[in-house]
Amino acid sequence: MEILLKIIIILSAISTVIVNTSVVINRWEDECELEAELVAEIASYENVTKRIMEEVRTNYGRTMYHEYERFIDKFGARPSGTEVLESSIDHMINLTKYHGLDDVTTEELEVPHWVRIYESAKMYQPHMKNIAILGFGSSVSTLPQGITAEVIVINSFDELEKTDRKSIEGKIVVFDAHYVSYGKTVIYRSQGASKAAKKGAVATLVRSITPFSIYSPHTGAQSYENNVTQIPTAAITVEDADLMRRLQDSGVTIVLHLKMFYRSDTKKSRNTLVDLKGNLYPEKQVIVSGHIDSWDVGQGAMDDGGGMMISWFVPVILNTLKLKPKRTIRAILWTAEEPGLIGAQEYLKKHLHELDNINFIMESDEGTFKPLGLDVAGSPKARCIVKEVLKQFTPINKITNSGYPGSDIVIFVEKGLPGASLLNENERYFWYHHSEGDTLNVQNIDNVAECAGFWAAFAYVIADLSMDIPRQ
Amino acid sequence: MEILLKIIIILSAISTVIVNTSVVINRWEDECELEAELVAEIASYENVTKRIMEEVRTNYGRTMYHEYERFIDKFGARPSGTEVLESSIDHMINLTKYHGLDDVTTEELEVPHWVRIYESAKMYQPHMKNIAILGFGSSVSTLPQGITAEVIVINSFDELEKTDRKSIEGKIVVFDAHYVSYGKTVIYRSQGASKAAKKGAVATLVRSITPFSIYSPHTGAQSYENNVTQIPTAAITVEDADLMRRLQDSGVTIVLHLKMFYRSDTKKSRNTLVDLKGNLYPEKQVIVSGHIDSWDVGQGAMDDGGGMMISWFVPVILNTLKLKPKRTIRAILWTAEEPGLIGAQEYLKKHLHELDNINFIMESDEGTFKPLGLDVAGSPKARCIVKEVLKQFTPINKITNSGYPGSDIVIFVEKGLPGASLLNENERYFWYHHSEGDTLNVQNIDNVAECAGFWAAFAYVIADLSMDIPRQ
Incomplete structure (x- = not known):
């Protein structure tokens, strides 16, 4: 996880806002009155979300974890601008294709080295x-x-x-x-x-x-x-x-x-986009993301190997399970997050004209420990929908509204896009963050597999709902 | 804390013994029937032990902690054979005299460097x-x-x-x-x-x-x-x-x-002996000890700066409080414990003929976190006496019998001397042990002061009892 200086400056202002929004949260939580039809539609996903969670927890998520282990041990730290980062991007592209998903593209940009x-x-x-x-x-x-x-x-x-x-x-x-x-x-x-x-x-x-x-x-x-x-x-x-x-x-x-x-100096790097095309509204997207670069110490396993991997996994596992949602699910492996969200900023600039097509944007960059729920930004109705969907993931149903979900996606949320970051039991996150201690040792196969299942199942529902997630 | 190879080899044997002695503990604990007179005599110390604990906790122990801080920050790591170790020994000698106790001597020996x-x-x-x-x-x-x-x-x-x-x-x-x-x-x-x-x-x-x-x-x-x-x-x-x-x-x-x-190579170093002479049996001794050397990483604050300091403090504070027990209290600051109990071995060799005069031997070398009680070696009656004394320190009244109290004093205990090491809340001890993490940051003034008060008050009672601690 990194924080753009711009965002840091915003932060002190936000801290006051957080206090206020917590009041707001209570209000919208009390007042969540979704249409009965929508509630019923959401409830109808319970079988499929349970199936995804179960398949991932007991089977595919464990295979994914071993791929994650191999990735981390093969490349270790992947700082912006280095050859090892580019090799690790190539590895993920090949891994995507190996898993039968060919719709993977990259967008080149200049990054600090x-x-x-x-x-x-x-x-x-x-x-x-x-x-x-x-x-x-x-x-x-x-x-x-x-x-x-x-x-x-x-x-x-x-x-x-x-x-x-x-x-x-x-x-x-x-x-x-x-x-x-x-x-x-x-x-x-x-x-x-x-x-x-x-x-x-x-x-x-x-x-x-x-x-x-x-x-x-x-x-x-x-x-x-x-x-x-x-x-x-x-x-x-x-x-x-x-x-x-x-x-x-x-x-x-x-x-x-x-x-x-x-x-x-500066070098070239790439954002990597893995698409599972929507079967009804392919132009509309739900984005799930994490960053593939890391600092130059430790292995970058926690920050953000885990988040990148579970996000990459969403279109891959849904494709494997032959679950094509109505909207496109795009996993983005951001590059050069650590020096200041460089990949995300470039993506925003390049795709500014098509932001209306982003239905929801998700990021995992604060650990993949035991999953707890989501930190959600968006309109009260957007949050109510998320809350309704989370009911079927109980006990992974915590919902917060920090005003600052994730790091890369904050610049999109600021543009009015609804989005969410993964809440997890990350009390020790900053013990290891940006240090030699960020290694696979802090990870746990059961937790990562559970995060992956939750992440994929939640994204699937949002991408498949008949209704777009309403904006402010 | 260090462990002589000799002792390490003994250890696997001991592990079986521990299982057996735990049964023995229960037996002797049930059967502790001390003479009423002795129980009454021990009870009569309650006022003085409370006074010592209180004075140390609120006043002298805090001053001692600041001296400990200065010592650790001035010398840092103090490996065997180095000039910094010898300077730190000189510092402790001067500090003893500064506190009005002049009976401080050293015994030279050759140590690994x-x-x-x-x-x-x-x-x-x-x-x-x-x-x-x-x-x-x-x-x-x-x-x-x-x-x-x-x-x-x-x-x-x-x-x-x-x-x-x-x-x-x-x-x-x-x-x-x-x-x-x-x-x-x-x-x-x-x-x-x-x-x-x-x-x-x-x-x-x-x-x-x-x-x-x-x-x-x-x-x-x-x-x-x-x-x-x-x-x-x-x-x-x-x-x-x-x-x-x-x-x-x-x-x-x-x-x-x-x-x-x-x-x-090898160098000269010194064991340091600080005596508060007994007012009735000056030839008899209760020894309290810790080692002054450390490894060459971190500050040697926990291992064993804290234990050395609270042991050194025993004769000093009792002298300050004008509490002279019947027997001599000797604080020993062992040198060269880390390379293999070199100082303790030399002391044992040199004082072998006068072991009968050592009434009880104590060591703190497993942390000075919140004190819990004592790990005691000795005859059933010796342990019963300790148990009776500990009653007045409740809740610091835990008593164990690992068969392996401390590290330096084990070689004395093996000769049949009764002794004890400090039990404390040291669950994280090995997180820091022998690493750059052994610094003052792991210490806490309240805990160290409480250890110091307990250590001094307990040693005082044992050194002042009318009865010698009975051997096997």
């Missing part, structure tokens, strides 16, 4: 110590000789604002903001470098955006403001952030030496 | 991937050009035995034994290299001995058998062990390249 070459950090004062770091995507390098500078530990942008320029100039700013939520805390990673540079900092190190750590740094995207000096920026562990905070509080001077070397 | 210089592992086949490793203490180096060899993944020593020599010769053996318990699983770390070398392996990599991982390798001691080729040996993460297992199962050939450089 940022390469981690070498990075190290050492504490020189008060004593020698290695400090684990993980540079943020798009960080510039230090000079070849590195940077040796004093540290100032800062808790928040407020504190940065209040600190006089002299106390910051020439220093490495360590942002020590404790994890509150991803949305609230990630701003130090995404915006910290430019904010500190404006006050004369020479580099920033940011406490990893995670509620739990075993000395694991977490990378992620960041962005420089225009016309501000670009300074190197990296994650440190929660443990080292706490250490430096304690050392500073005890009056000790901290000096670090940083060497960080990265290379940046 | 094994230095991690450089290590790296890369998977060459089936694809390029960095593999995190952490060499085991006393591992030999590879040749300068490193080792490039095929991998064979083996689950157990049984499987190793059954595998023909040709399948192992010239290969890197990856031991993929899943964590059952530390005692049962650590044998792959401690004995794996020689067992694999006997069948022609050129190196061993061992799945880290932990029930949970965020891609964190865990180091520890290992020992080569005599007259067996010494091969390099290191930990890998749980994640990479699982990856290599999956790759092997899928029929793929795995090739790794290892570079591992270490240096070994």
Whole structure:
């Protein structure tokens, strides 16, 4: 999961909205009065959804999981702009055809290619110590000789604002903001470098955006403001952030030496589209999606190997089960989500004239742990329909309305499209996110198979209903 | 906590004994019939133990915690044979005197000094991937050009035995034994290299001995058998062990390249003895202990900074509170526990003639999380006395009899001395143990202060009772 800077900025505004919408949720939930005919139509899908769930849980979902395992172990991390990402895209294209679905196309675009070459950090004062770091995507390098500078530990942008320029100039700013939520805390990673540079900092190190750590740094995207000096920026562990905070509080001077070397250019990559053509309204679409790229650490198994795989699986399994819905189901494997939804943005631009044809858009990019339900954006009636459909998936029937479903699809939802992201038991998601810990070890075959069954069965119903999902 | 190889070998034998003793525990617990006079005497300590607990919890223990924090942040990792370990010992000596206790002595001994210089592992086949490793203490180096060899993944020593020599010769053996318990699983770390070398392996990599991982390798001691080729040996993460297992199962050939450089010699170090002399039987002792050395990763905060600190604190706080028991309370800060109880062994040898004077021996080396009670070794009557004393510490009154209390003190217990180690809520102990994750972050001021109060108050009662703790 990644978050466009644009979206991050929107987020603080949204947090207030969430509070309000929760009231709204209760209202529309109470007032869900769908036409009896529609309720009956939805109920008529119960046999087919049960069949899909069951077939996937006990059989096809397990085969899919082993394909997922092979994919993850074969390619591992798949950063934007790399050959390994392109090979992994080819692999998925071939796998689609192998499973008897030939309607797979790609759309080429230019993507960032940022390469981690070498990075190290050492504490020189008060004593020698290695400090684990993980540079943020798009960080510039230090000079070849590195940077040796004093540290100032800062808790928040407020504190940065209040600190006089002299106390910051020439220093490495360590942002020590404790994890509150991803949305609230990630701003130090995404915006910290430019904010500190404006006050004369020479580099920033940011406490990893995670509620739990075993000395694991977490990378992620960041962005420089225009016309501000670009300074190197990296994650440190929660443990080292706490250490430096304690050392500073005890009056000790901290000096670090940083060497960080990265290379940046652009490459070609592809969004991959897998279509199961609708048998009545082929021009209308239900989109299911996940991103195929990952960060360059760990295996990208959780973020977003799992989500990409269960979304790819929707048209494939429905085709295998000979279940062709009225509308087209399009699985999209987004490319270059991590550097800032690059694939999704390009897709939106290219398909802007045909958004009316997108009936519903879905994304799984927050884990494929035990499935719980959906986070839904759309009109009250759209949400009522989703709620009615979810009844037959009980206990996978939780429904929320965060205003921010998924990451790639948010830019579509902002255009008024109804959509949903997968809710799952992802309490530990940020323990592993963007770190070496994002491996197959965090996954579980039963959970992934259950997610896959739910995802396919839900998408099938939405794509097959006689009624389009109504917009605002 | 470390485990002497000798003890590891004993362990499998003990595991059977544990089953039996649990029956014995029930028997002696039912049959605890202490003399009424002794019960009354123990009960008479209730005011003083409450006072100690309270003073430590609310006041002195918190000051001690801040001293502990400063100690850990000042010295960090303190491996056997290093200057930083010796400086940390000097610091504790000075701290003792600063707190008004001058009776502090040291006993010099020779200790292993094994230095991690450089290590790296890369998977060459089936694809390029960095593999995190952490060499085991006393591992030999590879040749300068490193080792490039095929991998064979083996689950157990049984499987190793059954595998023909040709399948192992010239290969890197990856031991993929899943964590059952530390005692049962650590044998792959401690004995794996020689067992694999006997069948022609050129190196061993061992799945880290932990029930949970965020891609964190865990180091520890290992020992080569005599007259067996010494091969390099290191930990890998749980994640990479699982990856290599999956790759092997899928029929793929795995090739790794290892570079591992270490240096070994011996240095002088010291056991540190802090005495609060007894006011009636100064020649008799109650020993409280923890080790001051650590591995070379993390901060050695949990293993065993916390246990060392609360043990050191016992004579110091009792002196501050002007509570001089009848017998001497001796805090021992063991040196060089990690490479194999080197300090404790030397102490035992040197003090063998005066073991009769040791009334009771205590150790905290399994965490200083929320205290629960004691693991007690000794005669049924000794355990009954401990049980009676623990009543006044309720809810810290759990009592177990594992047959293996602590690590350093086991060699004393084997000589018939009664003793106890601290039970605490250490379910996550092995998540951090011997890894970069062993930092102050796993500690909590309230828990450590409560451990310290309990430890001091319990030791005080035992050291002041009119009766010696009876031996077998």
